[in-house]
Amino acid sequence: MSLDLDARQRAMLEEMHVHVWWPESGEGAVSAAAPVAAPGPVRAAPKNIAEAMAAAPELAAAHASTPPATTIVARASAGDIEGMDWPALQQAVAGCVACALSKSRKNTVFGVGPAAPADGRPPQADWLIIGEAPGENEDIQGEPFVGQAGKLLDNMLKAIGVSRHGAEDGQPHKAACIVNVLKCRPPGNRNPAPEEVAQCAPYLRRQVELLQPKVIIAMGRFAVQSLLQDTVPDVVATPLGRLRGKVHQYHGVPVVVTYHPAYLLRSLPEKAKAWADLCLAMDVWKKRKAAETAQLAVQAEIG
Numbered sequence: 001m002s003l004d005l006d007a008r009q010r011a012m013l014e015e016m017h018v019h020v021w022w023p024e025s026g027e028g029a030v031s032a033a034a035p036v037a038a039p040g041p042v043r044a045a046p047k048n049i050a051e052a053m054a055a056a057p058e059l060a061a062a063h064a065s066t067p068p069a070t071t072i073v074a075r076a077s078a079g080d081i082e083g084m085d086w087p088a089l090q091q092a093v094a095g096c097v098a099c100a101l102s103k104s105r106k107n108t109v110f111g112v113g114p115a116a117p118a119d120g121r122p123p124q125a126d127w128l129i130i131g132e133a134p135g136e137n138e139d140i141q142g143e144p145f146v147g148q149a150g151k152l153l154d155n156m157l158k159a160i161g162v163s164r165h166g167a168e169d170g171q172p173h174k175a176a177c178i179v180n181v182l183k184c185r186p187p188g189n190r191n192p193a194p195e196e197v198a199q200c201a202p203y204l205r206r207q208v209e210l211l212q213p214k215v216i217i218a219m220g221r222f223a224v225q226s227l228l229q230d231t232v233p234d235v236v237a238t239p240l241g242r243l244r245g246k247v248h249q250y251h252g253v254p255v256v257v258t259y260h261p262a263y264l265l266r267s268l269p270e271k272a273k274a275w276a277d278l279c280l281a282m283d284v285w286k287k288r289k290a291a292e293t294a295q296l297a298v299q300a301e302i303g
């Protein structure tokens with residue numbers, strides 16, 4: 001695909017060490033459509049145990065009686081989570097003590113994106129970026145992808161007109177929500193344990209169901225394995241590079257695989273591949289957007 005990018009976006013790609021051919025114009029140009037959600041601060045939600053407990057005393061009782069760190073304790077059932085709206089899901093994550101990571105975290109990291117409406121609906125975001133788990137800074141700040149890796153991710157997204165805030169600098173952007181597979185930091189940034197992933201999976205699944213993104217970008221080996229474990233045979237043994245360049249599926253949503261920004265910071269040559277992955281994701285988004293527009297036109301004609 002080709003992208004018609006402005007000078008600011010080209011500068012961002014230069015910063016990423018990505019050199020591409022710049023078309024003067026074309027059908028593949030990125031549209032400057034209005035953002036799908038109004039910009040503004042993310043709706044206040046409890047980020048940590050203390051805030052959640054203040055809002056829900058029953059969580060305080062549950063956490064006070066939490067067994068030793070290696071013991072898995074109850075959380076809301078998967079069935080209950082499936083019925084939650086966006087604020088209820090935020091609250092459930094903020095107070096979750098379902099796995100040992102609740103003992104060592106400073107904050108849960110639910111995700112970030114454009115402001116959610118006040119009526120319980122999720123933010124409107126066509127793009128969903130999914131990473132692995134919070135690191136040290138994310139744990140402290142309660143937000144995913146901060147620091148140098150977060151800055152690189154933001155620049156990559158801005159280069160295709162996408163932003164975690166929906167709009168910046170008065171320019172319209174397509175909106176992205178950014179979340180992790182795990183909502184709590186594994187101590188020392190160790191790999192997540194299978195039981196931790198299993199306990200946390202219903203939250204991510206519900207986020208996807210509520211957001212209904214047009215495309216998911218899975219960043220890094222762990223996120224890719226978690227999302228594609230039911231659809232790609234032997235995904236754990238498959239190198240990430242062999243999963244790139246195809247459109248996968250997660251609960252009916254197209255998934256594009258790419259490298260984690262933290263890896264890209266250490267591997268400059270891979271940035272060009274990440275740019276190709278973003279272009280593939282943009283192709284997917286454009287096709288789905290066009291199909292949606294056509295469907296709405298048909299409905300308008302009928303109704």
Ligand code: SF4
Pocket residue numbers: 093096097098099100101102108182183184196199200
């Ligand atoms: S990692 Fe997920 S399942 Fe474990 S305590 Fe945090 S929110 Fe709950």
